Amino acid sequence: MAKNLLYLSKASFLLLIQLLAIQSGSFTNAKRIPEFPKSLKDVEESQKGQRVQGLREVKHYLNKYGYLNYEDSNNFEQDEFDEALKVAIKTYQTFFHLKATGKLDTDTIKQMSMPRCGVADIINGSLTHPQFTFIPGEPKWPHYKHHLQYAIISSAIPNVNLTEVKKAVKYAFGEWAYFSDFSFEFTDYVGHADLILGFHRGDHGDGKAFDGPGGALAHAFPPTNGRLHFDADEIWSDSSYRIRSNQVDLVGISMHEIGHLLGLDHSRDELAIMYPGIAKGQIKRSLSLDDRDGLLTLYGS
Numbered sequence: 001m002a003k004n005l006l007y008l009s010k011a012s013f014l015l016l017i018q019l020l021a022i023q024s025g026s027f028t029n030a031k032r033i034p035e036f037p038k039s040l041k042d043v044e045e046s047q048k049g050q051r052v053q054g055l056r057e058v059k060h061y062l063n064k065y066g067y068l069n070y071e072d073s074n075n076f077e078q079d080e081f082d083e084a085l086k087v088a089i090k091t092y093q094t095f096f097h098l099k100a101t102g103k104l105d106t107d108t109i110k111q112m113s114m115p116r117c118g119v120a121d122i123i124n125g126s127l128t129h130p131q132f133t134f135i136p137g138e139p140k141w142p143h144y145k146h147h148l149q150y151a152i153i154s155s156a157i158p159n160v161n162l163t164e165v166k167k168a169v170k171y172a173f174g175e176w177a178y179f180s181d182f183s184f185e186f187t188d189y190v191g192h193a194d195l196i197l198g199f200h201r202g203d204h205g206d207g208k209a210f211d212g213p214g215g216a217l218a219h220a221f222p223p224t225n226g227r228l229h230f231d232a233d234e235i236w237s238d239s240s241y242r243i244r245s246n247q248v249d250l251v252g253i254s255m256h257e258i259g260h261l262l263g264l265d266h267s268r269d270e271l272a273i274m275y276p277g278i279a280k281g282q283i284k285r286s287l288s289l290d291d292r293d294g295l296l297t298l299y300g301s
């Protein structure tokens with residue numbers, strides 16, 4: 001059946017996914033979180049000193065990704081463009097190599113509208129390395145634990161079947177294994193697994209709720225936690241090189257999230273797998289020099 005999906009019209013394709021989701025009983029989340037970028041048009045071109053409806057959502061977005069914090073959390077519920085917001089936007093712009101205007105200009109809005117990894121870019125407001133970064137405290141796998149077993153356990157059914165998911169993540173693990181002394185092996189026994197991958201939808205119990213289609217695509221926890229979650233509300237590609245303009249690349253995003261599992265944080269290098277943003281329809285499936293440098297620096301030769 002999955003093969004025939006390719007030949008269906010877009011509308012029936014989406015309907016089918018919904019039907020599959022309803023069948024799985026996981027489409028019952030009545031309250032859906034709207035896709036963040038919808039309200040962005042209203043705040044475009046706003047700047048310090050203004051009050052524009054929708055700015056509070058920008059504040060929540062910047063807070064979620066590590067750029068903004070207020071001592072008084074009431075500020076998050078106000079549409080005031082204040083100094084703290086300006087500073088946060090400047091840091092955000094610096095991270096993404098945009099002009100640091102401190103305004104919500106078009107390029108910044110475009111960047112914020114792009115699907116991305118759900119893990120924060122910076123913690124405690126500092127950009128410690130020029131390109132690749134480590135998770136604060138530099139957690140990593142101990143040297144005697146470089147053979148890692150992974151299991152796949154989902155609470156929601158995505159648009160790709162388990163066979164395809166296994167193929168995609170096997171490829172992704174293989175790329176990291178090739179450039180490191182890590183090895184990875186699939187296991188059916190959760191009790192044996194060091195890493196647990198799976199698809200989830202909305203609030204799934206780890207305090208990092210997914211946001212529906214677009215926005216955050218996936219997230220993973222640092223060593224030695226081992227959890228990697230994909231947002232089941234995205235339209236995922238399969239493991240082949242055919243990717244449609246509305247799909248997100250399961251292989252590439254798996255590679256990115258595996259980087260987090262191994263202890264890497266986001267890179268500002270757009271070519272790096274550890275760069276946090278990825279457009280729909282974009283394929284990026286090779287580790288850059290920056291990714292390899294990051295891992296080498298963290299683990300030694």
Ligand SMILES: *[C@@H]1O[C@H](CO)[C@@H](O)[C@H](O)[C@H]1NC(C)=O
Nearest residue numbers: 001002003161162163164238
């Ligand atoms: C899984 O999906 C692939 C590609 O879409 C398809 O070739 C395969 O037959 C599917 N497998 C099952 C068990 O449905």
Ligand SMILES: *[C@@H]1O[C@H](CO)[C@@H](O)[C@H](O)[C@H]1NC(C)=O
Nearest residue numbers: 122123124125135136137138
């Ligand atoms: C951030 O800074 C606070 C206060 O300086 C500190 O308690 C906290 O551990 C830091 N968080 C991380 C993740 O480094």
Ligand SMILES: [Zn+2]
Nearest residue numbers: 117118119276
């Ligand atoms: Zn990430």
Ligand SMILES: [Zn+2]
Nearest residue numbers: 204206208229
């Ligand atoms: Zn999660």
